[in-house]
Amino acid sequence: MRNGTFAISDFYEEAFRAFNGKRMMPEIDVRFYPYIGINHTIRVREGRVFVRIAEICREMPPIGHQALAFILVAKLLRKKVPQHAREIYSRFIKTQEIREKAAENKRARGRKVVSTHKGVVYDLRKIFERLNRDYFRGSIPVPVLSWSARKTYRILGHHDSTHETIIISRSLDACDVPKYVIEYVVFHEMLHIHHPTQHRDGRRYNHTPQFRKDERKFAYFEEAERWIERNVRKLKKNAKRK
Ligand SMILES: [Zn+2]
Incomplete structure (x- = not known):
């Protein structure tokens, strides 16, 4: 799946290589899902890896997607999440959350x-x-x-x-x-x-x-x-x- 000029699945392959070394690369299916809020899921089914990224993160810059890929793959493989990935991702999410909150408050005002x-x-x-x-x-x-x-x-x-x-x-x-x-x-x-x-x-x-x-x-x-x-x-x- 491509998002503008970069393929998000590349980041998942990169993460698999980083954690798994030369082991066989699984087939990776990355999609945005409209209904998970700010949660994302990664799971393996019949040897394929399915990644579902919350729609809200569609506009996330490549560096954010790369960080998220390392977080999700680390979790899947039960490895330690790299500190830098956690920091980059949480920085992005915070701004996103604040924006959402502001929009919500605006809507609620006057009711x-x-x-x-x-x-x-x-x-x-x-x-x-x-x-x-x-x-x-x-x-x-x-x-x-x-x-x-x-x-x-x-x-x-x-x-x-x-x-x-x-x-x-x-x-x-x-x-x-x-x-x-x-x-x-x-x-x-x-x-x-x-x-x-x-x-x-x-x-x-x-x-x-x-x-x-x-x-x-x-x-x-x-x-x-x-x-x-x-x-x-x-x-x-x-x-x-x-
Ligand atoms: Zn009804």
């Missing part, structure tokens, strides 16, 4: 403070902000975020476009519910803002193929679906017992 986003365990506002940053490049305008008044089990989330409100079932505000499950439900409702309802032939289309495709970009899509399938009935039973 009404909503008091119902804070649950007993989870804060919907925090979850929304992180998802917005990691998956939407901060492009989703902050809606009213609120936990539902009652614990509902059939409907876990709801987006009301008239009042630009996202309501999440209070049944999920519990410590035995993994964070990625709430994130997934919030993410789904955010996609409704991202993909407004389409009207065709007098019918409404909410979950368009593009919507479903984007839904799968959530990092824990499968896990969250599975958890909901297995646990929502259990949550309901527990609640009735109390």
